[in-house]
Amino acid sequence: MSRILDTTPAADGFAMPGEHAPQEEVWMAWPERSDNWRLGAKPAQDAFAAVAGAIAEVTPVSMAVSAAQWDNARARLPATVRVVEMSTDDAWMRDIGPTFVTDAKDRRRGVDWEFNAWGGLLDGLYFPWNRDARVASKICVLHRADIYRPGLVMEGGAIHTDGAGTLFTTEECLLHPSRNPDLAKSEIEAALKAALGQQKVIWLPRGLDGDETNGHVDNLMHVARPGEVILSWCDDPADPNHAICREALAVLEAAQDAAGRTLTIRKLHIPAPLHITGEEAGGIDPTGDMARAAGTRLAASYVNFLVTNGRVIFPLLDPDRDAAARAELQSAFPEREIVGLPAREILLGGGNIHCITQQVPAI
Numbered sequence: 001m002s003r004i005l006d007t008t009p010a011a012d013g014f015a016m017p018g019e020h021a022p023q024e025e026v027w028m029a030w031p032e033r034s035d036n037w038r039l040g041a042k043p044a045q046d047a048f049a050a051v052a053g054a055i056a057e058v059t060p061v062s063m064a065v066s067a068a069q070w071d072n073a074r075a076r077l078p079a080t081v082r083v084v085e086m087s088t089d090d091a092w093m094r095d096i097g098p099t100f101v102t103d104a105k106d107r108r109r110g111v112d113w114e115f116n117a118w119g120g121l122l123d124g125l126y127f128p129w130n131r132d133a134r135v136a137s138k139i140c141v142l143h144r145a146d147i148y149r150p151g152l153v154m155e156g157g158a159i160h161t162d163g164a165g166t167l168f169t170t171e172e173c174l175l176h177p178s179r180n181p182d183l184a185k186s187e188i189e190a191a192l193k194a195a196l197g198q199q200k201v202i203w204l205p206r207g208l209d210g211d212e213t214n215g216h217v218d219n220l221m222h223v224a225r226p227g228e229v230i231l232s233w234c235d236d237p238a239d240p241n242h243a244i245c246r247e248a249l250a251v252l253e254a255a256q257d258a259a260g261r262t263l264t265i266r267k268l269h270i271p272a273p274l275h276i277t278g279e280e281a282g283g284i285d286p287t288g289d290m291a292r293a294a295g296t297r298l299a300a301s302y303v304n305f306l307v308t309n310g311r312v313i314f315p316l317l318d319p320d321r322d323a324a325a326r327a328e329l330q331s332a333f334p335e336r337e338i339v340g341l342p343a344r345e346i347l348l349g350g351g352n353i354h355c356i357t358q359q360v361p362a363i
């Protein structure tokens, strides 16, 4: 049975490994809510199944699936993917799953953040979110991992680590009034360091324009390896992302990581502006909270990829830019196979491949 620990990972000698470290498993959750995924989520389910299948070729995958969707998911998913019955409110495993930490004695524990659907009653995307909020603990129990509950409202997509003591996040998200309004920036930084065993936090100002998570860092940048990051880029001065990416670049260029290094920064151009079509919007059941109207710009980004055992799995989003994105990723990860998968249906739900996956580091 998993214990709820009242210490911190840092105090116990645990830290979050980088995504480039060996992985034992990747968790995902099955999409089904018809107010986020068009046409009863069938196109999204096909996209999720392709992502799961591509990961499962190199890393075991577990898919959390509701009781009502179990037969459908089992039929649509490759046989290599394990289906686990588990209740969720939506399908963003990066944000509802645990962040695993490991130590030098080859032990693994889980961090269970306070999840409030990206903003709770102030700014959240749906209500209720109680099933999502229980997912991290359930997964920890399945892995027989003890659990830390730092009491911080946040999501896994709000952080990246280099696995060597440096954490990246955005002020827009973690200082948003809908997350931890009673904590000062210094207190949030201290809580992150304690919960993830990190020594340095690099705060980027804003996430990409129109990102409904209040600017998750995992849609703005990724880490290739300690000392090297991949930053979303935009050359069009008329695009709001032009300024956002330059602000982030300025911070990264001025930063030193936990080891005292300056960072090597690669730029990965975002797709040309993508918008929800009338046909796509017509297939979504409307609610008040999620902006899914025709013409809404999608927060599209190639850095929303997953690094997993020998592969990088990235979203195909724009036929004019996909090949350049693949080439840039191959240059950033020469030792890995770069796999591109159609991801517009995932993007329509408000995130991408990194957002729908959560890795379990190997021990």
Ligand code: KQY
Pocket: 036, 092, 094, 095, 125, 156, 157, 158, 212, 213, 216, 218, 219, 349, 350, 351, 352, 354, 355, 356
């Ligand atoms: O960026 C992520 N990690 C998740 C995106 C969630 C979108 C909710 N509709």
